[in-house]
Amino acid sequence: MRKKKNGSLVTRRDFIKGAAMGALGIALYGKEKQLFAASGGQFEPVAAGNPQSTVVLIRNEKAVGAGDRIDAAVVREMIDTALAEFSGEKDAAKAWARFIKPDDTVGVKFTRCEWMRVHTEQPVIDAIIKRVGEVGVSKDRIFAQDGGLPVTKCTALINVPSVKVHTLTGIAVSLKNYINFSAQPSKYHALSANLGEIFLLPEVKGKTRLIVVDMLRPYFGPGPQINPLHRWNYCGIMVATDPVAVDTVCLKICQAKRNLFKGEEWPLSPPPDSIYSADKNYKLGTSDPARIKLVKLGWEKDILL
Amino acid sequence: MRNKWAGKAAAVSLILSAGLLLLAGRFLAGGFHMFDREKIISPFPLLKLLPGEIAGWTASVEDQVFDRDNIFDYMDGAGENYLAFDFQLLFVREYAKPDSPSIVVEIYQMGSSGDAFGVFTQDTDGEEVDCGQDAIYAAGLLRFWKDTVFVRILADKETPEAKSAVMKIGGAIAAAIPGVGKRPQLISVLPAEGLKSKSLRYFHTLISLNVHYYLVNANILNLSPETQVAMARYQKDGSQAYLLLVGYRSAERAYDAYGRFVEMFLLERFVPDVQVQPKKLENGKFAGIVRKGQYLIIVLDADTESLLEWLVKQASMNL
Numbered sequence: 123m124r125k126k127k128n129g130s131l132v133t134r135r136d137f138i139k140g141a142a143m144g145a146l147g148i149a150l151y152g153k154e155k156q157l158f159a160a161s162g163g164q165f166e167p168v169a170a171g172n173p174q175s176t177v178v179l180i181r182n183e184k185a186v187g188a189g190d191r192i193d194a195a196v197v198r199e200m201i202d203t204a205l206a207e208f209s210g211e212k213d214a215a216k217a218w219a220r221f222i223k224p225d226d227t228v229g230v231k232f233t234r235c236e237w238m239r240v241h242t243e244q245p246v247i248d249a250i251i252k253r254v255g256e257v258g259v260s261k262d263r264i265f266a267q268d269g270g271l272p273v274t275k276c277t278a279l280i281n282v283p284s285v286k287v288h289t290l291t292g293i294a295v296s297l298k299n300y301i302n303f304s305a306q307p308s309k310y311h312a313l314s315a316n317l318g319e320i321f322l323l324p325e326v327k328g329k330t331r332l333i334v335v336d337m338l339r340p341y342f343g344p345g346p347q348i349n350p351l352h353r354w355n356y357c358g359i360m361v362a363t364d365p366v367a368v369d370t371v372c373l374k375i376c377q378a379k380r381n382l383f384k385g386e387e388w389p390l391s392p393p394p395d396s397i398y399s400a401d402k403n404y405k406l407g408t409s410d411p412a413r414i415k416l417v418k419l420g421w422e423k424d425i426l427l
Numbered sequence: 428m429r430n431k432w433a434g435k436a437a438a439v440s441l442i443l444s445a446g447l448l449l450l451a452g453r454f455l456a457g458g459f460h461m462f463d464r465e466k467i468i469s470p471f472p473l474l475k476l477l478p479g480e481i482a483g484w485t486a487s488v489e490d491q492v493f494d495r496d497n498i499f500d501y502m503d504g505a506g507e508n509y510l511a512f513d514f515q516l517l518f519v520r521e522y523a524k525p526d527s528p529s530i531v532v533e534i535y536q537m538g539s540s541g542d543a544f545g546v547f548t549q550d551t552d553g554e555e556v557d558c559g560q561d562a563i564y565a566a567g568l569l570r571f572w573k574d575t576v577f578v579r580i581l582a583d584k585e586t587p588e589a590k591s592a593v594m595k596i597g598g599a600i601a602a603a604i605p606g607v608g609k610r611p612q613l614i615s616v617l618p619a620e621g622l623k624s625k626s627l628r629y630f631h632t633l634i635s636l637n638v639h640y641y642l643v644n645a646n647i648l649n650l651s652p653e654t655q656v657a658m659a660r661y662q663k664d665g666s667q668a669y670l671l672l673v674g675y676r677s678a679e680r681a682y683d684a685y686g687r688f689v690e691m692f693l694l695e696r697f698v699p700d701v702q703v704q705p706k707k708l709e710n711g712k713f714a715g716i717v718r719k720g721q722y723l724i725i726v727l728d729a730d731t732e733s734l735l736e737w738l739v740k741q742a743s744m745n746l
Contacts, residue, residue: 189584237502239583289508289638301504308499311507344550344638346505350566350585351552392637395644 174415175364175408177371179337180204181421186338186355194245197359200420201249201334204361207417215256221331222278224258229276229329230266233284233299238341239348240286246336246359250280269302274325281333281365285372286341287352287380291317292394295372296333296365297406300326310396318400321365333368335360340372342379344391354379357421366400366407367414371427373397374411378426476603477520477532482592484530487523492516511632512546513538513652522596528567528583532596535577540608541655545629547572549638552625558594559601560608569597574606613657613674616722618741626660640669640727647687648673648723649680661738668713668729670738678721685718688725705735715739719746 180203185196202214211217222228230250232242251266265271273279283299290311291298300320301307310317320326337360343352356375362368373394380388401409408414418425479486491501494516498506501517509517516536523529537543544561553565559578562571567585571578580597582589611629628639631654633646639658642648650656655674661667675681686697693706693714705715705726713729717739724742729735 235504238505289505290634307504311504343552346502346508347579348568348581349550349552350568350581389641391639391641392644393641 174413175362175367176208176415176417177360177362177364177367178204178208178417178419179358179360179371179425179427180207180419181337181356181358181425183357183421183423185357185359190339190355192243192245192338194248197243197245197338198249198252200359201246201253201361203419204334204359205332207419208361214253218253218257222254222257222259222280226259226278227263227276228254228259228265229271229273229279230254230264230282231271231273231279231299231303232266232268232282233294233336234268237347238286238345240284240339240341240353242282242284242336243338246282246334246338250282250334254280271303273303273329276329278331279326279329281330282336283333284336284340285376287343287345287376287390289345290392291396292390292392293369293373293376293397295335295369297321297369297396297400315395315399315403317396318366318404318406321400321406322404330363330365333360333362333365335362335368335372337372337375340376340379342376342383352383356424356426364407364414366397366409368407369394369397369400370409370411370414371416375426382426474518476599478596478599481522481595481599482524482588484522484524484527484592486520487529488521491519493519507634508549508638509535509546511630511634511652512542514542514546522592524592528586528589530580530582530589530592530596532600533579533581534600535579537575537577540572540575540606541611541629543572543575543577543608544610545631546577548628549630549635551627556594558597559604562597564590564594567593569593571597571601572608573601573604574608576600576604611655611657613655613672616672616742616745617657617659617670618661618738618745620741621661621663623660623662626658628656628658630656630658640671642727643692645691647684647691649675649684649687661734663734663737666730666734668734668738669727670742671723671725671727672742673723673725675721675723678718681718681721681723685716685723688716688723705729705732707732717743719743722746 180200182196182200185193185200187193205217206212206214209217209220211220230247232247234241247266251264254264255261265276281296281299283295286294288294288298297317301310303323303326304310304320337356337358339353340356341348341353343349360368377390380390397409400406493501495510495514498509498517501519514535515538518534520532521529535546537546547561547570551563553563556562556564558569559571559573562569567582567589569580578597578600580593582593614627614629631650631652633650636642636650636656653676657672658669660669689695689697689703693703695703703716705713707713713732713735715726715735717724724739726735726738
């Protein structure tokens with residue numbers, strides 16, 4: 123058997139897959155010691171390639187009420203609070219102004235999957251559109267869509283995915299959310315390690331100003347179609363600029379929920395190779411938990427981190 | 428054992444087949460959208476038996492039909508999971524009732540009872556209920572199979588009334604399918620002792636295997652629509668393991684896959700006519716493979732070598 127440089131064993135899957143998974147595989151499939159860098163202290167929003175990425179996770183148990191109804195006011199407040207923490211600006215308008223300029227044409231790329239029913243919730247989309255408008259972007263230059271978003275027109279993108287385990291790509295969060303910016307989305311389904319290359323398409327590259335993840339009601343089951351038993355009210359919103367860090371944290375939460383549901387390890391399958399690849403091959407951010415500063419705000423019960 | 432697991436040719440299957448032939452003819456004649464939808468849907472006999480109204484829920488939007496060519500129009504990003512089986516036709520009807528959750532009915536016509544069963548086994552979380560040949564209910568979702576048909580009925584939200592309506596619709600559909608399908612013969616090879624029943628899966632291709640057990644990122648077992656895979660998890664004397672049975676069209680194909688597994692997963696040199704020994708892997712668990720004619724018996728993640736050997740022996744005796 124071979125040893126990795128960090129002392130962990132190379133698994134058979136690692137051997138076959140070459141470089142794929144690697145550190146991420148160890149962190150997510152093994153018994154990691156320290157998951158994320160300690161939160162707290164000063165930080166600045168970071169872009170891909172910086173030594174540390176910050177992810178702000180805010181939770182509020184009142185965000186999802188009876189009958190799974192989303193409380194729009196609570197969601198707005200959560201997004202504002204998370205962005206204030208992330209940007210270091212207490213005022214919401216100033217916080218948004220750090221990411222969006224009045225002369226931007228903004229694409230709010232959300233997830234709308236009619237058959238799967240794990241959408242980005244409308245109150246999340248509405249809250250973002252409202253704040254973008256308040257920055258000074260006119261309505262005719264805000265495109266909030268899933269399919270058909272005119273990405274070429276956009277000067278700024280806000281990535282607003284839902285969270286779901288996916289039978290073909292392992293997990294679908296911020297990396298997967300851009301799949302329909304590709305002219306051939308299906309080519310990323312079977313072996314999804316190349317999902318990150320979509321972020322480097324000329325019409326997409328460098329435009330993502332912010333990621334706001336709808337973690338209100340994630341999905342952790344095998345799919346391909348929804349089984350309501352596999353959805354839960356996590357009541358969370360996540361804000362970041364690093365898609366790889368975002369997906370890494372979401373993966374950890376979904377994996378923990380799967381294990382909790384089965385009462386034993388229920389490995390996410392197929393493994394989401396796209397996350398590690400987006401880090402190592404496409405340099406979109408970090409998948410190394412030790413380099414992700416996770417700031418946790420609000421409700422802590424069953425946070426799974 | 429020969430891989431003959433197609434269901435009996437029940438009357439409904441013949442009618443469905445005729446309908447599918449008619450559909451195919453229409454495609455050849457000029458494409459799906461050029462024809463009257465009613466004429467296209469009408470060959471599907473279950474539709475006539477589906478209630479237009481049940482417990483106050485009524486069909487709310489136009490019925491939809493999808494086949495292998497356009498299933499992605501219905502489930503973009505997941506059609507692959509059905510195309511991995513012998514999927515033929517999908518009928519979708521939505522029911523609505525004021526101030527109540529909507530109910531979506533999906534009826535999947537599969538090419539064989541084995542594949543109707545196989546699709547059903549892809550998700551078994553929920554409570555077993557009495558509908559069709561096997562059925563599971565979970566928080567507003569009823570899934571069952573009967574003969575060559577797999578059915579999925581989902582209430583947008585679970586309420587007592589919605590659950591009752593879902594079960595009534597399911598019962599009506601099941602009653603409208605006169606045939607009884609055979610389960611794939613390969614699953615009878617799985618040893619009964621120690622089998623965790625809800626872990627049983629039946630499928631054909633790598634896409635399905637990856638959902639339930641990720642082996643490696645290559646198709647080292649040469650899985651294809653022609654292969655059959657029966658897979659289950661076992662617990663015996665406090666130890667656990669996965670058992671995979673893979674049936675090929677020929678002993679030669681099984682032999683080829685055996686060699687690939689030995690070299691690429693067990694990382695051992697393949698030597699013709701020499702049985703590779705079980706191997707303790709990096710995770711401290713055991714893996715092993717035995718070929719018997721056109722079948723492979725594969726044990727993965729076995730907590731103990733004795734469980735691995737017991738599973739191989741039992742499966743081998745059943746073949």
